[in-house]
Amino acid sequence: EHMFFLELHCRCIQTESKPIGRHIEKVELILPNSHCEETEIIATLKRTGEEVCLNPEAPWVKKVINKIMSSRS
Amino acid sequence: EHMFFLELHCRCIQTESKPIGRHIEKVELILPNSHCEETEIIATLKRTGEEVCLNPEAPWVKKVINKIMSSRS
Numbered sequence: 001e002h003m004f005f006l007e008l009h010c011r012c013i014q015t016e017s018k019p020i021g022r023h024i025e026k027v028e029l030i031l032p033n034s035h036c037e038e039t040e041i042i043a044t045l046k047r048t049g050e051e052v053c054l055n056p057e058a059p060w061v062k063k064v065i066n067k068i069m070s071s072r073s
Numbered sequence: 074e075h076m077f078f079l080e081l082h083c084r085c086i087q088t089e090s091k092p093i094g095r096h097i098e099k100v101e102l103i104l105p106n107s108h109c110e111e112t113e114i115i116a117t118l119k120r121t122g123e124e125v126c127l128n129p130e131a132p133w134v135k136k137v138i139n140k141i142m143s144s145r146s
Contacts, residue, residue: 026102027101028101029142039141
């Protein structure tokens with residue numbers, strides 16, 4: 001039968017501390033909502049498609065997002 | 074049978090010009106890849122869950138991303 005998993009909590013339990021910017025394929029920025037009061041950032045890695053949580057406060061994470069947003073990403 | 078749709082091109086055809094920052098639930102930043110040479114930004118809207126493409130160059134989009142990344146988002 002179809003497993004239906006309702007996210008009633010934050011999706012991230014721990015965040016990746018090592019700067020993995022160059023392995024990132026895409027990044028999802030999730031705003032605080034009724035289930036989770038923090039902004040969460042989930043990156044999908046290139047080769048494996050693995051999903052990794054990033055710390056929105058970490059300087060290297062802010063740099064990665066800024067680099068993506070600067071046109072010559 | 075299961076429809077399998079392979080993204081062999083950019084996902085965004087047009088982008089939303091109206092600033093819709095306050096309706097955004099989450100934002101996906103997709104880096105240039107073998108299928109699409111541009112950075113693409115896809116926002117999911119709160120109420121409807123609708124997906125909308127945003128222009129990475131638009132000032133209001135850059136402001137939304139910066140606001141999300143500043144801790145007090």
